[in-house]
Amino acid sequence: MARIIMHLDMDSYFASVEQQANPSLRGIPIGVTGRPKERSIIVAASREAKRWGVKSAMPNWEALKLCPSLKLVSGKAERYIATTKRFLSILKRYTPLLEVFSIDEVFMDVTQEARHYGGPLNMARSIKDEFREALGECITATVGIASNKAFAKLIAKRNKPNGIGQLRDEEIPSLLSEIPIGEVCGIGRRIEGRLERVGIHTLADLGRTSQRYLKQEFGVYGLFLKEIGQGRDPTPVIPYTTAAPVKSVGHSKSLPPQLRSIDLALLVLRGLCDKVGRRLRKLGYVGRTVYFGFRLGSMSPHHGKQITLPFSTDDGEVIYNACLAIERKMLIHPKNVSQVGVSVSNLAERRGRSGYLLDEDRRRERLNAATDRIRDRFGERAIVTGETLLFDAIPEHVGGFSQGEEWEF
Amino acid sequence: MYQPVSEPIDAYVIYKRGATHPILRAFRWGRRRFDITSTNLVYPEREGETLFLCYAVSSGRNQFQLRLNTNRSLWTLEAIDVEG
Numbered sequence: 001m002a003r004i005i006m007h008l009d010m011d012s013y014f015a016s017v018e019q020q021a022n023p024s025l026r027g028i029p030i031g032v033t034g035r036p037k038e039r040s041i042i043v044a045a046s047r048e049a050k051r052w053g054v055k056s057a058m059p060n061w062e063a064l065k066l067c068p069s070l071k072l073v074s075g076k077a078e079r080y081i082a083t084t085k086r087f088l089s090i091l092k093r094y095t096p097l098l099e100v101f102s103i104d105e106v107f108m109d110v111t112q113e114a115r116h117y118g119g120p121l122n123m124a125r126s127i128k129d130e131f132r133e134a135l136g137e138c139i140t141a142t143v144g145i146a147s148n149k150a151f152a153k154l155i156a157k158r159n160k161p162n163g164i165g166q167l168r169d170e171e172i173p174s175l176l177s178e179i180p181i182g183e184v185c186g187i188g189r190r191i192e193g194r195l196e197r198v199g200i201h202t203l204a205d206l207g208r209t210s211q212r213y214l215k216q217e218f219g220v221y222g223l224f225l226k227e228i229g230q231g232r233d234p235t236p237v238i239p240y241t242t243a244a245p246v247k248s249v250g251h252s253k254s255l256p257p258q259l260r261s262i263d264l265a266l267l268v269l270r271g272l273c274d275k276v277g278r279r280l281r282k283l284g285y286v287g288r289t290v291y292f293g294f295r296l297g298s299m300s301p302h303h304g305k306q307i308t309l310p311f312s313t314d315d316g317e318v319i320y321n322a323c324l325a326i327e328r329k330m331l332i333h334p335k336n337v338s339q340v341g342v343s344v345s346n347l348a349e350r351r352g353r354s355g356y357l358l359d360e361d362r363r364r365e366r367l368n369a370a371t372d373r374i375r376d377r378f379g380e381r382a383i384v385t386g387e388t389l390l391f392d393a394i395p396e397h398v399g400g401f402s403q404g405e406e407w408e409f
Numbered sequence: 410m411y412q413p414v415s416e417p418i419d420a421y422v423i424y425k426r427g428a429t430h431p432i433l434r435a436f437r438w439g440r441r442r443f444d445i446t447s448t449n450l451v452y453p454e455r456e457g458e459t460l461f462l463c464y465a466v467s468s469g470r471n472q473f474q475l476r477l478n479t480n481r482s483l484w485t486l487e488a489i490d491v492e493g
Contacts, residue, residue, distance in 0.1 A: 021450040021465035022411075022472050024490060078463070082452030136449060378457035 002169060004120050005237065006108040007144040007152035008091070008127070011161035013104035014044035017083050018073050020138035029054065029070045031063050035256070036072035043075055047161055080104075083135060088240075090130050094123065099237045107149055109237040120145045124164045146172075148233035153185045172231035177204035184228055186235075191218070191225075203229050249279050249287070250343025260336040265294070266327075269340045270320050270387045276344055277316030278380075281372060284351060286312035287344035290322035295339040296332075303332055304341070312348055315364055316385075319344060411474065411488040414438075418475070420484040430462055436475065438486055443468040463487075 010016070014032040019025045029049035031042040042063050045054040052067035064070055084103050091098055097109035110123060117123035124143040131141055144156025145166040152167075159165035167175075179202055182192040194217070200206050206214075206229030214222030227233060238244075251272040255265055269292075280287060288311070293304025305326045313319065323342055327333075356362045374383045421435040430451050435444045450465040454476070462477040472490040477483070 017450070022490065023447075023449065023467055024472055078454050079450060079452050083450075376457060379455075379459075382457060 001111065002147045003109060004111045004114050005146055005149055005152040006110055006120065006124065007146075007149065007156045008106045008108065009142050009144070009153075009156045009160070010087070010104035011140045011142055012044055012046050012050065013139075014075055014080055015046035015049070015073075016139045017079050018075075019046060020136040021079060025071065025073065026138060029067050030073050031060070031070050032075040033060055033072050034075065036060070036074055083139060086134060087131060087139075087141075090134060091127065092240075094127065096241065097237050097239050100240050107152070107237045121164060121166060128162075128164070149235050149237065150184055150186060150228055150233035151231065154179065154183060157183070169231075175203075176207060176229070176231055177202050179203045181206060186224065186228065186233075191221075195225075203231070205229070207231070246283055246285065246347060248291075248343045248345035248347065249276050249283065249285070250291070250341060251275050252293070252339060252341025254339045255337065260338060262333075262335055262337060265337045265340050266324075267387055269323060269342060270316075270385060272340065272342050273320035273323060274316035274385060274388075276319055276342055277314055277368065278372065278375070280314035280344060280347075281350075281368060284349060285347045286314045286350045286353065287347045288312045289344065289346035290319055290326070291341075291343045291345065292323035292326040293341045294334070294337040296334055296336070297338050300338070302339075302341075303330065305330055306345075308346065312346075312353070313344075314350065315368060317364065411472070411490045413488050414486045416486050418484050418486045420475070420477075431477065433464055433466060433475065436473075436484065436486070443471070443473065 015030055018030060018032055025046075027048065028046075029052055030046045031049055031054055032044040033042055034040040040060050042049075042054060042056055042058045042060065044056055045058075045063070049063070049067055049070055052070070054063045054067050054070060060072060064072075080103060088098070088100065088106070091106060091108065095108050095110050095113050099107040101107055110120060114120040114123050117126055124145065127143065128141060131139065140162040142156050142160045142162060143164045144152040144154065144159065145164070146152040146155055147169050151172060155165040155167040181187050181195055181200060181203060182189070184203065187195075195201075195206065200209060206225055209226070209229065211223065211226045214225050216222070218225060224233075224235075253268055253272060255268060259265065259268060289306055289308045291304055291306040293302050295302055307322060307326055307329075309318070309322060319342060356365060371383050416438070419437040420433060421437075423432045423434060425432050433445050433448060435442055437443075445466045445468055447467045448464060449467060449472075452463050454461045454463050458480070460479045462479060464473075464475045464477070466473050466475065470492045473486065474488040476485045476487050478485070
């Protein structure tokens, strides 16, 4: 029995939520952005803005040049997370085989359930009706239906916005020669470039290429490419109940021009290390490998290095000191950076590990536990490190610095 | 464009059976009463242990952002976008 896979993609998601929240933004081009007055980028463009050529990840200045009437709106993560939770609670009633692909994209395997609704098309209509009732008229979704994930996503993309598209297996072979390889989820720009260089431009080209060659060039991934080229994608829908284990915990931050000197960037880094430590403690993990990285300019490559500590930690100060040690070892010592980032990997569960031997370590552990209790009760900004207070403007200037960014279901 | 206010207000609310949040019908700000014509979005916000419910509502052509402190049952008018 062929699978019935649905891909549900919210239309211009963040912009639609903002238009739902504020009717005066409806029907006009808006761009959701981090900081409307700062050098920032468009996170999401409304349908009206897209008609002017405004796209996600475009700098605000460029978007305003394309669409002078564009209204920039500061994004509010809580709104999007709450809306996602609401639409997921609806979708969970349709099937437990639901994979949360991103904050605004979901895959569902409805092979068993679709017949109860009179087929997948009727099921999709029912979902969209429920969305309209529960989320409001502005927040819509496009649904793609196919026998596998890659083609369900592809057909959803071709039916945007607010559409429903179904691709039957018998229709796939005739489409393969029309679909450029870059249009398929799972084929990134780098792979696309490599395939293009050897004359593989469409899925049909990919399907005709020998499996041996693809495996030789791309390893196991080459087998996936061969399947996709033949209109197949065996990738299963991974249910939300099967949470992927955490491999690393990290934060990075793009810096506005007034915070780009290395001294101020390190203050921002101090705050990021605290956030990483706090998240590790919340998750119940400790980690040994610390990665520190930065960018010199918005378009420049990322420079970074990692070290493995002789012990595991969940302490922001230890992580910060490790970053400083990495920075000293690096070959580049810039005066200005545009982005800083830190992550901790090589994780292990904290539970069951022996306690610290040194008094100072035990003191730090008690201090972290006390600050965690204060933050749990009064909020993340209720207590911060002294270094962070040296520069009062950080919470205002660095968008999202004080926000919790985790979301889980 | 929203203008910040951050003032406590009196709210007229219905706790409807089965609803996920209290339904705001009207509020009094200063001497004026505003009847809610549509609730556009409701979402939670947490500050430590305190759960706030944020309401984006319309009263006629005016838009309002309000916040309910669920621990203390206090309503605040956070911002307004008033026509004219």
